[in-house]
Amino acid sequence: MKKAALKRVRIADFSWLWAGAYATGLLAILGAEVIKIESMARVDPSRTMTFTMGQAFEGVDHSPVFNSINLNKLSIKLNLKQPKAVELAKRIIQISDVVTQNMRPGAMDNVGLGYEALKEVKPDIIMLSSSSFGAEGPMRRYGGYAPSFTSYSGLTNLTGYSDGPPNPMTGSTDLMSATTGAFAIIAALNHRQDTGQGQHIDLSSVESLAMFSGDALMDYIMNGRIRSRRGNQDDVMAPHNCYRCRGDDKWVSIAVSTEEEWQAFCRAIGNPDWTRDRKFSDARTRWQNQEELDRLVTEWTVKHTNYEVTDMLQRTGVAAFPSMSNQEIFSDPHFKQRKLAVEVEHPVMKKQIVLGAPWKLSETPAEVIKASPVMGENNEYVFGELLGIPSSEIKQLIDEQVIY
Amino acid sequence: MPDKALSHLKVLELCNFVSGPYCTKLLADLGAEVIKIEQPGIGDKARQRGPFLNDIPHPERSGLFLYLNTNKLSITLDIGTSKGRDILRQLIKQADIFVEDNPPKVVKELGLTYRELKKVNPRLVMTSITPFGQIGPYRDYKAHEMNLYHAGGEGYLLPTQSPDLTREPVKAGGLVGDCVCGLSSAIATLAATYNMRETGVGQHIDVSKQDVLMTMVLLEIAMYVNNGIVRDRLHRPILTPIPIECQDGYIMISVLSDREWRDLVKLMGNPQWAQDERFNKWLNRHLYADEINPRIREWAKTQKKEELFSKLQANAIVGVPVNTSEDLVKSPQLECRAFFAEANHPSAGKLKYPTAPYKFSETPSKIERTAPLLGEHNEAMYCGRLGYSKEELAKLKESGII
CATH class of the missing domain: 3.30.1540.10 (formyl-coa transferase, domain 3)
Structure with a gap:
């Protein structure tokens, strides 16, 4: 980690759940020292269960979910219901660059760890507070999980079949909101590097996701049009869909964007008669008749595997790719060569496969160097080494359930 | 003290459509100077894509382009010519960050690889955003947002709670896939910039959009590979899983x-x-x-x-x-947070724009300038920044380089 981009950055991480933890997870992969401050009195639910997948895990150290979003981090136990713990938290913050938290707005202030209090301890601290709706506004105290803030953001309404119900996607939107948080922190770090000034960042998950539907928002603003969901369809391209292939629930996505690509596509599928039909003579008519077009394309794709279709079309310069299942991802040669998945040794779960950073930095590689911490794994290092508290005193703090 | 977070950074953008422009939009909205390099006469391909104001196609009135290019400067430059590439290298000499989204083959043919550009500016942070990255058997594959959403693994799982598997998997709505890739690229870019200002060393960042989108479903992937739980888009008994x-x-x-x-x-x-x-x-x-x-x-x-x-x-x-775009624009919550702000564009007029999902207490993000007209800043940049005379600029225009 000696060459990591953020190796001199320390983060006191009070965040939890997926939307909080992955923000600092990304920064930990970039080399920041992230100290997760947690407690047996308030266990991160991702240590014990996943609601979206309806799974409960044994104890607090058996969750592949927690492991995957808390890689490279350290963990200490601190029960913030105890005043002594709050004082210790401040001492950690004093030697940190960034503080993150995603409790409901006001909760950190209630325990005495609001931005104003922290600024007194560390004037140039950068603090990220993220919540479903943001820290201001009439709905600031409203709760939310990924499906709900995705729904409020407008993305749910835009996802799904045109004749089906709106769809809130998978838990991915939690990670997207977290990614926005990581960006905000690193922008604030760059500002502090330039000026020495810290600041507070108030992030709204709803707004993080609303940013991703700029086309639909501008269409409403400019033209008063309310867009709805429409499967894989595009504004102008056709064919532009997922097509059934040979095999069980196998699909390939195909997108044809120019006349040249359409000609190449026709050649690749053997120039059947229907391709010369007037209904498909130009981009506009193909788009207008896309349902029929999709049926005809499927007549060809079902005869081949999704990889065969991909290969045949990519050779001729047409965009095509399998709709990847998890199994297919792991057997894919490109995935293997890029080494996005890496193996880590978890102290309790042992061998775990996780996904690392989605970028390759040539000089300061973003690497997974360790699994997620077990609860309180780094009490010794943080309280002993960093804060210089003698071990007898640490023992007493444990007995008093301050370190708990 | 500067009132913008990134006003000390100079960025060059050589991108089309959504991912690259969204990456640099995030930087520009926080104060970075972003010079967008566009193809003479045509410009960013997003200019040709709707939604258009009043549904009338016009390169300065694409809502997509207007949204993705706030606070940027635009210059035209034909990098297909060697003179054009000379000029690009002069601009790179003065830049901290270079974001590009061209096929790896094209970048190599044009001599614009990081290895070449590093000679011009060793402090440069160069970010390449491509469908499948710079290495691996698919590096030259073409893919649009929909293809990538399916390549990344989430498409296969959507819509969740499908009644049966006879219908096709779908991508997420809006521009989710492309925007997330731009956002993620911006993180790595600013991390490298932070490192560059500390150590003086620039670097190249290879972003594979497929990789970015796969990490968005890393939890499903972890549950599959470690616990053997296989997901598809079929209905599963979960309490109120969809609206x-x-x-x-x-x-x-x-x-x-x-x-x-x-x-x-x-x-x-x-x-x-x-x-x-x-x-x-x-x-x-x-x-x-x-x-x-x-x-x-x-x-x-x-x-x-x-x-x-x-x-x-x-x-x-x-x-x-479950909100529609109209509900969002009318939301009292978003209104209180001023998520939408009005700005005046010389061609598209006064419009509201979504601004930013975060409030920085000291350096708030704001729209100081609407999206640039094609080549709006040619004179300011070529004459003001690079020192070309007006006559030279006229000649470059004549020869189609600018």
């Missing part, structure tokens, strides 16, 4: 804890069916969801969306309406 229809729209209710369940039952008027002891534990409620969900749906059908939203939240139950 429920009310009288006048949809609402998403997420009842997870036992406390939330008890409060929901109370809110529904303590119906007899909900007293079933099997429903007391959260895991059971998922297990028996196919018994519970129809009852909740029946009840919701009698409610109005906004009223139910207030009632649920007043009882600390997470219930949220």
